[in-house]
Amino acid sequence: MAVSKKKIVLIGAGNVGHHLGHRFFEKGMSITQVFSRKITKARKLAKAINAEAINDLSLLQQNADLYIIAVHDDAIASVAAQVASILKDKLVVHTSGSAPSTLLKPFFKNYGCFYPLQTFSINKKVDFDQLPLCIYSPQKRNRTKLHHYASSICPNIFEINDHQKSVLHVAAVFTNNFSNHLFHIAKKITETEGISFDILKPLMLETVLKIQHNHPKDMQTGPAIRGDQKTIERHLKLIENNPDWVQLYKLLSEGIQKI
Amino acid sequence: MAVSKKKIVLIGAGNVGHHLGHRFFEKGMSITQVFSRKITKARKLAKAINAEAINDLSLLQQNADLYIIAVHDDAIASVAAQVASILKDKLVVHTSGSAPSTLLKPFFKNYGCFYPLQTFSINKKVDFDQLPLCIYSPQKRNRTKLHHYASSICPNIFEINDHQKSVLHVAAVFTNNFSNHLFHIAKKITETEGISFDILKPLMLETVLKIQHNHPKDMQTGPAIRGDQKTIERHLKLIENNPDWVQLYKLLSEGIQKI
Numbered sequence: 001m002a003v004s005k006k007k008i009v010l011i012g013a014g015n016v017g018h019h020l021g022h023r024f025f026e027k028g029m030s031i032t033q034v035f036s037r038k039i040t041k042a043r044k045l046a047k048a049i050n051a052e053a054i055n056d057l058s059l060l061q062q063n064a065d066l067y068i069i070a071v072h073d074d075a076i077a078s079v080a081a082q083v084a085s086i087l088k089d090k091l092v093v094h095t096s097g098s099a100p101s102t103l104l105k106p107f108f109k110n111y112g113c114f115y116p117l118q119t120f121s122i123n124k125k126v127d128f129d130q131l132p133l134c135i136y137s138p139q140k141r142n143r144t145k146l147h148h149y150a151s152s153i154c155p156n157i158f159e160i161n162d163h164q165k166s167v168l169h170v171a172a173v174f175t176n177n178f179s180n181h182l183f184h185i186a187k188k189i190t191e192t193e194g195i196s197f198d199i200l201k202p203l204m205l206e207t208v209l210k211i212q213h214n215h216p217k218d219m220q221t222g223p224a225i226r227g228d229q230k231t232i233e234r235h236l237k238l239i240e241n242n243p244d245w246v247q248l249y250k251l252l253s254e255g256i257q258k259i
Numbered sequence: 260m261a262v263s264k265k266k267i268v269l270i271g272a273g274n275v276g277h278h279l280g281h282r283f284f285e286k287g288m289s290i291t292q293v294f295s296r297k298i299t300k301a302r303k304l305a306k307a308i309n310a311e312a313i314n315d316l317s318l319l320q321q322n323a324d325l326y327i328i329a330v331h332d333d334a335i336a337s338v339a340a341q342v343a344s345i346l347k348d349k350l351v352v353h354t355s356g357s358a359p360s361t362l363l364k365p366f367f368k369n370y371g372c373f374y375p376l377q378t379f380s381i382n383k384k385v386d387f388d389q390l391p392l393c394i395y396s397p398q399k400r401n402r403t404k405l406h407h408y409a410s411s412i413c414p415n416i417f418e419i420n421d422h423q424k425s426v427l428h429v430a431a432v433f434t435n436n437f438s439n440h441l442f443h444i445a446k447k448i449t450e451t452e453g454i455s456f457d458i459l460k461p462l463m464l465e466t467v468l469k470i471q472h473n474h475p476k477d478m479q480t481g482p483a484i485r486g487d488q489k490t491i492e493r494h495l496k497l498i499e500n501n502p503d504w505v506q507l508y509k510l511l512s513e514g515i516q517k518i
Contacts, residue, residue: 073487073490074487098482098487098490098493117458117459117461117462118461118462118465119462119465119466119469119478119480121469121473121478124469127461130461131461131462132458132461134458158458160454163452164452164453164454166493166494166497167448167449167451167452167454167497168449168452168454168458168459169490169494170448170494170497170498170508171444171445171446171448171449171454171459172445172459172462173481173482173494173508174441174442174444174445174448174508175441175442175445175459175462175463175466176462176463176466176480176481177479177480177481177482177483177484177511177515178441178507178508178511178515179438179441179442179463179466180466180470180475180478180479180480181475181479181511181514181515181518182433182434182437182438182441183433183434183438183467183470183475184474184475184476184479184518185430185433185514186430186431186433186434187430187474187475187476189426189429189430189433190426190427190430192426193422193423193426193427194423195419195423195426195427195430199376199391199393199417199427200376200427200430200431200434201470201471202376202377202386202389202390202391203376203377203378203390203431203434203435204434204435204438204467204470205389205467205468205471206377206378207378207434207435207438207439207467208438208442208463208464208466208467209464210378210380210383211439211442211460211463212460212464214380215443215446216439216440216442216443216446217443217446219378219380219439220436220439220440220443221378221435221436221439222432222435222436223357223432223436224436225436228332228333228357230333231332231357231428234357234425235428235429235432238425238426238429239429244510244513244514244517247510248437248510248511248514249429249432249433249437251503251506251507251510252436252437252440252507254503255440255444255503255507256436256437256440258503259440259443
């Protein structure tokens with residue numbers, strides 16, 4: 001498949017749409033149209049990647065080869081319903097990490113997922129050479145197509161079915177959402193004492209760098225794994241004003257002691 | 260103070276002793292003696308940094324300028340007691356993140372802390388140009404001395420008193436120990452489904468890179484912060500076989516929803 005000649009339409013110009021659009025464009029792929037409910041948002045992205053901007057789904061081009069729905073999880077079904085009659089035979093994918101591909105099944109014959117597993121911020125360039133791009137379609141021919149599109153922008157492609165993706169998404173929540181919350185707590189703890197949170201940043205970075213090549217289990221340190229009950233009690237005393245932190249500290253320490 | 264002429268004795272040749280010893284040596288400082296209960300361990304480090312190796316505390320050199328006790332937290336007091344009579348007027352510090360400087364008070368006139376805030380592994384080089392080195396002594400003259408020693412090996416020096424250090428240590432536990440445990444859980448979750456943990460590593464790295472220059476609070480994403488109860492319930496169902504994970508998932512999600 002000469003994927004570079006294929007036309008792609010982006011439905012959604014948020015974080016994921018923005019970064020996917022730019023990446024496809026940089027790799028010489030044709031994004032022909034960008035939809036966003038906010039026309040200024042659609043225009044901003046469309047202009048940067050040489051596409052047409054629309055804010056009305058009835059104006060969708062009907063001759064594209066791939067339609068990527070990159071909207072909030074809870075808007076996917078409603079967007080799909082609105083374009084079902086126009087795109088019923090087209091290949092339509094969504095980029096959600098938590099929704100299954102089958103969310104699109106009532107609306108399209110050819111559907112799938114195109115999920116870049118990364119945390120996106122609009123202002124920070126995403127390294128598509130590093131991130132894993134998870135693709136799936138229940139139909140083999142569509143998986144092959146998606147593989148071609150994916151490989152034009154990313155070297156790390158994983159075929160991940162709906163069940164695997166939902167499991168992966170829970171794991172991603174532990175990895176990203178929950179660790180970020182721990183960092184938030186650490187910031188609160190230090191700042192209450194007038195200590196700069198910056199002092200913890202090298203530790204934070206090293207924690208993650210170490211397990212790029214080691215099992216987290218083997219890298220576990222601290223009072224819990226040492227069974228150092230005296231330190232644990234001193235720590236609990238220091239955070240006793242925040243019962244949520246106390247409960248979390250206890251639960252995580254117990255978890256560590258069971259590994 | 261011509262700190263490069265000063266003599267330093269290292270009591271302990273574990274992770275911290277190893278890395279401190281190598282760093283002082285690389286920066287042209289004189290480590291004259293290394294103690295470890297295991298003479299092979301003492302010899303290995305001593306040989307690399309051109310020092311004398313001992314495994315008997317009564318053989319400690321008495322003419323050094325700084326004695327660094329880098330042993331496990333629960334061994335500090337006992338080591339200090341054993342060398343108290345020999346070193347009573349000497350400047351003696353420990354490298355613990357959780358013990359206060361005053362742990363050394365019963366034994367020495369001049370005492371303090373010399374705490375590199377980082378997670379150390381014996382086989383991984385430590386970047387002393389990045390880590391924060393926390394120093395403290397209740398005596399101003401000793402703080403000044405420690406500052407000189409510290410600045411010879413590290414550009415980021417923080418004077419952190421005992422109370423601040425204990426608070427910082429709790430925060431470091433949240434930052435490193437607890438996030439590492441979350442990564443361990445994520446690994447378990449993915450591997451149960453035959454998915455490689457490697458797929459999550461770029462996400463892990465990006466999570467931490469993002470908050471080098473942003474507040475964790477502003478970087479929080481995921482179902483909890485979105486109030487996406489449907490996804491939360493689907494996730495809880497997926498991990499229902501592990502009640503500890505369920506409890507942790509709920510507690511962390513509640514915490515995120517309160518920020």
